[in-house]
Amino acid sequence: MTISFILTFRNPARPQARTSEADKSRFVDIVKTTPGLKRALVYEPQSANDPYLNDGAPPQFAAQLYFADIANLEAALAHTGHLQALAAPDAFPSLSGTAVTQQAMLSRAFRVPEATFSTGAPHCAYLVSYEGSAVDMNTWLHHYIANHPPLMAKFPGIREIEVCTRIDWCGFLPWPRVDYMLRNKVAFDNAAALTVALNSPVRHEMRADYKTFPPFTGPVSHFPMAAFAINP
Numbered sequence: 001m002t003i004s005f006i007l008t009f010r011n012p013a014r015p016q017a018r019t020s021e022a023d024k025s026r027f028v029d030i031v032k033t034t035p036g037l038k039r040a041l042v043y044e045p046q047s048a049n050d051p052y053l054n055d056g057a058p059p060q061f062a063a064q065l066y067f068a069d070i071a072n073l074e075a076a077l078a079h080t081g082h083l084q085a086l087a088a089p090d091a092f093p094s095l096s097g098t099a100v101t102q103q104a105m106l107s108r109a110f111r112v113p114e115a116t117f118s119t120g121a122p123h124c125a126y127l128v129s130y131e132g133s134a135v136d137m138n139t140w141l142h143h144y145i146a147n148h149p150p151l152m153a154k155f156p157g158i159r160e161i162e163v164c165t166r167i168d169w170c171g172f173l174p175w176p177r178v179d180y181m182l183r184n185k186v187a188f189d190n191a192a193a194l195t196v197a198l199n200s201p202v203r204h205e206m207r208a209d210y211k212t213f214p215p216f217t218g219p220v221s222h223f224p225m226a227a228f229a230i231n232p
Contacts, residue, residue: 002038003073004107004164005065006183007086007175009098015057019044020094024061027092028230030085031065036072037232040065043225046124048194050222052207058223060098062127066107070169073104077171087174100175105164105183110149112158119189122226123159126194130182132218137181140214141165144182151206152186155197160187181216187227194224 011017024042031040043062065083067073076083085091117123134140145163152161164183188194197203 001109002107003067003070003167004105005067005073005077005171006103006105006164007063007065008059008101009061009095010101011060011098012057013097014060017060018094019061019092023092023094027061027063027086028228030083031063032230032232034065034076034082034232036067036076038066038068039232040230041125042228042230043125043127044122044228046191046224046226048124048126048191048198048224050198051203053222055221055223058225061095062225070104070167074170077169077173079172081172083173101178102171102173102175103178103180104167104169104171105180106167108145108163108165110153110161110163112153112161115159117159117187117189122228123187123189124191124194125160125185125187125225125227126198127221127223127225128184128186129180129221130216130218131178131180131221132216133181134214134216136214140216141182143212143214147209147212148184148206151202151209152184154202154205155186155188156200156202157188157193157197158186159189160185181218191224191226 041064045058075081149161162185
């Protein structure tokens with residue numbers, strides 16, 4: 001298990017807006033020199049077809065930073081921490097006007113039959129967020145972790161499964177926090193492979209399992225995103 005720090009930049013007023021290459025490069029340059037960083041991913045919108053869902057425009061930009069422990073993350077997010085550079089005024093002009101949220105989470109990785117991506121960067125990730133709360137969180141999480149990842153592992157062409165759950169954390173970036181109860185990510189070689197998986201019989205099995213979840217409230221979002229790896 002590792003600690004993930006997730007930043008999301010949404011632009012509902014301009015759903016077709018994209019991040020400039022210059023801004024993306026500057027973001028990567030800041031992130032990859034973060035002390036204690038194990039690896040990171042940046043995400044940009046991509047298209048795939050899910051027979052059950054269409055949650056509208058995806059975030060304009062997102063990032064997921066992985067740390068071995070909470071101490072390294074909290075040092076990076078301190079008042080004078082390295083990641084304060086991300087919040088410098090006008091640091092990323094093409095992200096101006098976006099609504100930024102942040103959350104630190106515990107990341108659990110699950111085995112897949114073949115974890116090696118067979119194509120070059122970027123790969124395709126399907127980012128899912130359960131934004132609300134459960135009547136009985138312990139029972140809900142147990143059901144989800146015991147049942148949903150084994151179904152995901154049956155997707156044709158799947159390369160990665162990750163489930164993130166909430167933690168308490170200290171940090172001083174200026175953006176609002178969210179407290180989503182769970183996020184999951186499944187990753188594939190490309191958007192075409194994700195579409196094949198989402199239109200396979202496994203997707204119907206997952207939908208059937210979803211209907212057996214213990215009671216919970218709040219929206220659930222699903223977004224296909226191109227994922228670019230950052231190595232320190």
